[in-house]
Amino acid sequence: MESGIIPLYKQKGMTSHDCVVKIRKLFKTKKVGHTGTLDPDVEGVLPICIGRATKIAEYITDLPKQYEAEITLGYATTTEDASGDIIDKKQVMPCPDENNIKKTLQSFQGRQQQIPPLYSAVKVQGKKLYEYARAGLEVERPVKDIEIYELVFKGNTLVQHEDTVSFRFIVTCSKGTYVRTLCTDIGRSLGFPAHMSELTRTRSGPFTCEEAIKLEEIENRLQEGSGSSVIYPMAKGLAHLPRVEVDEQTKAKILNGRVLPADKQMKEKMFLFVSADELLAVYQQHPTKEGLIKPKTMLRTI
Template identity: 55%
Template sequence: MDGILPLWKPKGWTSHDCVMKIRKLYKTKKVGHTGTLDPEVEGVLPICIGQATKIVQFLTETSKVYTAELTLGSATETEDAHGDIIEEVKVSRFPTQQKIENVLKSFQGEITQVPPMYSAVKVAGKKLYEYARANQTVERSSRKIVIHEINFISKNEEANKIKFNVTCSKGTYIRTLCVDIGKELGYPAHMTYLVREKTGTITREHTFDFETIEAACVNGNEQELLLPITEGLTHLDTVQVDEQTKQKVLNGQKLSRTDQIMEARPFKVMHGDKLLAIYQIHPEKKGEIKPIRVFSE
């Protein structure tokens, strides 16, 4: 059984919990998720099953869409509502909507972020949250991320809350974005709400909750919930091959580069609507292409 299960991850579950549950339901060990969601965050979590596990890294690289809420006036050690408050300031004058919109737009484009201490980023072979739990703070390198779009949704002045949506690249910490937006508005801040609305082309409307998935497995309809593997690769270019070349691709052979291949990034190789492999330009022989992943028939 091969394909992408568009799961709506519930609150209180880790992404790993979801993988373990799907392994039992689909009776296979070949299951992987495509981008960690914190336990208290719900939303779109595509689960790759069978041969689809070969594309996890490519689906992880796609942009994500979130709805988020930040609260002005207090900062926490975890940058969200689940950590202890480390700074508190009275919000004497809540920012105007125009001010909020201007600040949000200032984050659009390529920006840098410093990963939060409570994150799974590794420094010297150890995850940052392990240092944090031991009350240690370590030097963290900033990283470049891209905010493709960010828009104001609403504000609640009595509760000091601002809601917005954001389309961003992989590796973006929305918690940190909330803190940085708060700084630009003149107050400490933390994230109080987050939902992932979309991963790549997979939206909330595509997803199934565990209750629906369990019912489908009981009725023998679990295959019908799976999206084709190509749904996770829509951001990659496509090269079509003929029947003769198809066999070479399925055998994992290197091929001569064609005029169809313009960019160095990975691309899909297909025969009609059948996904055969993911190839890239050979790093040492620019006139050749080589397979990264091959999908058996």
Template identity: 55%
Template sequence: MDGILPVWKPKGWTSHDCVMKVRKILHTRKVGHTGTLDPDVEGVLPLCIGRATKIVPFLTDTVKVYEAVVTLGYATDTEDSSGEVVETLEVSEPFDEKAVREILHSFQGKIKQIPPMYSAVKVKGKKLYEYAREGKIVERPVREVYIHNIEKLDSIRYEDGKASFPFQVICSKGTYIRTLCVDIGRELGYPAHMSFLERTRTGDISKEDCFSLEEIQKLADDEAYDKLLLPLVRGLNHLDAWQVDEETRVRIKHGQVLPSPSQTFTSDVFCVKFQDEVLAIYQFHPEKQGKVKPVRVL
């Protein structure tokens, strides 16, 4: 059983919970997830099954799409609505909608983020949330992420001294939407937090592709695995493709170093195909000019 299982992760479940559940349903240990989602967040969680576990790092490295709500008026220690309130400031006047859109657009491109204390980023071999639970604040590494696009989805709502609005963001892996919400609030002059988040796309896999855990159980009971699993290529569509002939296919299956293809690629890493079958992921050889070498043979 090989392929990508597009799971719709429910609220209250960790990504690891979903992996464990799918292992039981499909009766296999070879299950890997492609980027964690916080327990309070629902959304697209592609799981790689069997041979597809070889492409986990490449599917994890894809663009993500989120829909979120930022609430202004108070901030929390976790940067979302589950945490303790650490700062408040009543929103007394309405915002200019055009100015808000301009501030959102100012976040497009390469930006720097400091990961929240309640996150799984490791500092000196220990996860930040472990320090946070001990009441310790440690210096956190600044990370660069990329915002491809960010748009407000609806008008601003005002209630009880707070303001909130939904937005969509298309971003690189490693982007903390909680931190983005806090930074948006700072630019608007108010403490803020993320009050809602949903991941609607990972790479080429969208919300519409996904199955709930209940649907996965039912289809597995019916042994309808062909309906559950997406082909490996769906996790690699963001990479350039090199189409090869039968003779080269055999050499690739043996993991051989090959002459560089004549076509131009947008990245040093690309997938290799024979007809519709994905054979491997190759890269330009770092030491042998004019050669390419395998990264993963599938």
């Protein structure tokens, strides 16, 4: 079976796990994994690793994500999105202007801390937060370090309703960022309760909406005998790592999982070793022995 990455376009109504189960059935393999959960009400890019590429899922998951979100000012919900019960309400009068919104969005760029939503899969003492929330139990939520790389207002999207105001923005952020929480925080800064009313993931690492493919199209291509056309090579998922070409002697050492001396130019945390475009392994700086590097993920074995 071919190994690689499928840039799936997850549609609303499905969980990320649902998508994995469907891909397993379509490609008749258990070796399938996704690269970052998307809530059922959210659609967009969800890279799926298949075959040996499941080994590199963590590297794609760790990469920045981009979303297009709609925020609605006027009421907040238990879940911080449109599916929750209303917990706070306030008429949006006067309506904030675009300049004020842009200035507020800009203030959220950079490194910061975020408290995840009550209704989320973050675990505390072995249980997911939403399990505590559904049981009506209070629990201290962990503070997460995140980074907002870019946050911009999407032009001509400001719409005023009877009691609410909505607009759209595009955010590029680090792994683990809750855009739902970002929306409520933005609303609070503008002086109103708010929630995320819509969300689409437009990029996950190197994969964009333009190249993402829906499940129906994958099924069609498999029936046509061209299923391999939806699978991108593993190298694309590791393109962000420094690439080091090695000779046959070093290749043999790598395939045996040997600890190697670090080249003076190897100052990055991780490296991708290749031989004639064949992916061998991801190496990392040795945690206890300075000047040495050790294997982190073997991509090929003897």
